[in-house]
Amino acid sequence: MGIADPGILPRKLGYQFSMLQLADHVLGRDSADRILGSYRQRLREQVLETLPERAPEPTPVERVRDLSRDDFIRHYREPGIPVVLEGAAADWPCCKRWTIEDFKQSYGDDEVLLNDHDDDQEEGFNDDLKLRITTLREALTLLDNENYVRFYPLFQRHPERLADMDMQWLLERSHRPAFAQHWQVFIGGKGGHTPYHHAAAGNLFVQVQGAKQWQLMPVAQSAYLDPQTRYGISRGPSISMHNPIYERIPHYELTLEPGDVLWNPPYMWHTVTNTEDSLALGYRWLAPQHAMRISPVYTISDLTQMHPPMWQVAKLAKEELALVPLLLAIRSGKVTDPQLIAYAEKHRTKAAPPAATRPDAEQVVA
Numbered sequence: 159m160g161i162a163d164p165g166i167l168p169r170k171l172g173y174q175f176s177m178l179q180l181a182d183h184v185l186g187r188d189s190a191d192r193i194l195g196s197y198r199q200r201l202r203e204q205v206l207e208t209l210p211e212r213a214p215e216p217t218p219v220e221r222v223r224d225l226s227r228d229d230f231i232r233h234y235r236e237p238g239i240p241v242v243l244e245g246a247a248a249d250w251p252c253c254k255r256w257t258i259e260d261f262k263q264s265y266g267d268d269e270v271l272l273n274d275h276d277d278d279q280e281e282g283f284n285d286d287l288k289l290r291i292t293t294l295r296e297a298l299t300l301l302d303n304e305n306y307v308r309f310y311p312l313f314q315r316h317p318e319r320l321a322d323m324d325m326q327w328l329l330e331r332s333h334r335p336a337f338a339q340h341w342q343v344f345i346g347g348k349g350g351h352t353p354y355h356h357a358a359a360g361n362l363f364v365q366v367q368g369a370k371q372w373q374l375m376p377v378a379q380s381a382y383l384d385p386q387t388r389y390g391i392s393r394g395p396s397i398s399m400h401n402p403i404y405e406r407i408p409h410y411e412l413t414l415e416p417g418d419v420l421w422n423p424p425y426m427w428h429t430v431t432n433t434e435d436s437l438a439l440g441y442r443w444l445a446p447q448h449a450m451r452i453s454p455v456y457t458i459s460d461l462t463q464m465h466p467p468m469w470q471v472a473k474l475a476k477e478e479l480a481l482v483p484l485l486l487a488i489r490s491g492k493v494t495d496p497q498l499i500a501y502a503e504k505h506r507t508k509a510a511p512p513a514a515t516r517p518d519a520e521q522v523v524a
């Protein structure tokens with residue numbers, strides 16, 4: 159899988175679809191369609207014809223114990239092949255000591271920005287959906303899907319917790335140079351669900367407590383999902399998560415147990431369900447030279463996007479990833495709630511450099 163896995167979509171259709179995505183990125187969908195006429199429609203029909211009536215059983219993602227750093231880099235990281243590094247973090251203090259209850263007790267007063275990805279996604283993936291502020295205590299008391307805490311910036315708020323990770327292990331396995339290294343914690347109840355999306359950053363994802371099931375689809379299969387051209391922190395399909403087409407697309411599957419670390423490469427499509435109450439964290443970094451080998455079209459699109467530009471996403475991600483959709487929603491007028499605006503003001507000032515170093519420091523998201 160990864161670069162080596164073309165999926166079931168014939169190469170020629172994949173190539174034609176990539177060119178169409180590039181045209182959409184440069185021109186916008188409407189202008190592209192004005193120029194290309196019914197090309198999109200015809201290509202879509204050809205793409206759908208390649209799908210079986212029902213996808214075969216999902217292929218399991220490899221689970222490997224005691225994989226050396228060099229083998230990880232050569233066989234999985236570089237070719238963009240996902241792998242579960244079984245029990246790799248089991249001895250880290252986070253896996254030995256952290257519990258959801260402890261977070262509730264210790265950091266219950268923290269304000270958290272919730273970003274509800276589930277239910278009415280008839281229009282496809284939307285990462286500014288239902289942004290809301292609550293306290294960590296409140297969210298962790300309810301632990302339902304509407305209170306799924308994604309992207310909690312634990313280490314920005316409580317840096318002493320970083321000592322509970324094996325940073326050296328992670329740094330040795332990530333790219334150098336890498337940009338925008340950032341962490342987020344995910345705390346959610348059983349049944350919590352994140353629909354299909356992908357992103358430019360690579361991710362070493364540490365399962366601390368509970369369990370998650372991931373389904374993955376290689377980027378070569380993107381034409382089935384008809385991805386959106388907009389990009390904030392991630393890109394999603396333009397088709398609803400309830401569309402029966404998902405039952406026809408072959409995919410991969412894995413379950414993460416406490417102590418497991420998943421390598422999720424750049425641009426790998428993924429959807430995640432908590433099969434138990436779950437506490438986990440993602441360590442991400444952006445390595446454009448690597449992302450470029452995995453998907454030239456998406457890397458070029460993401461690096462040249464203007465709303466917001468990638469350097470601003472990278473800067474905000476270091477503070478709190480969910481500030482990106484929040485600031486975009488405020489700028490477009492979709493969010494007017496004073497509490498959300500105050501939250502953005504408070505945290506973006508930490509993320510933005512001083513005005514003297516950048517003339518447009520007022521405009522965190524252009």
Ligand SMILES: O=C(O)CCC(=O)C(=O)O
Nearest residue numbers: 344351352361363430440
């Ligand atoms: O665990 C989840 O719900 C989503 C995780 C995810 O999408 C990621 O780490 O990239």
Ligand SMILES: [Fe+2]
Nearest residue numbers: 355356357428
């Ligand atoms: Fe993700």
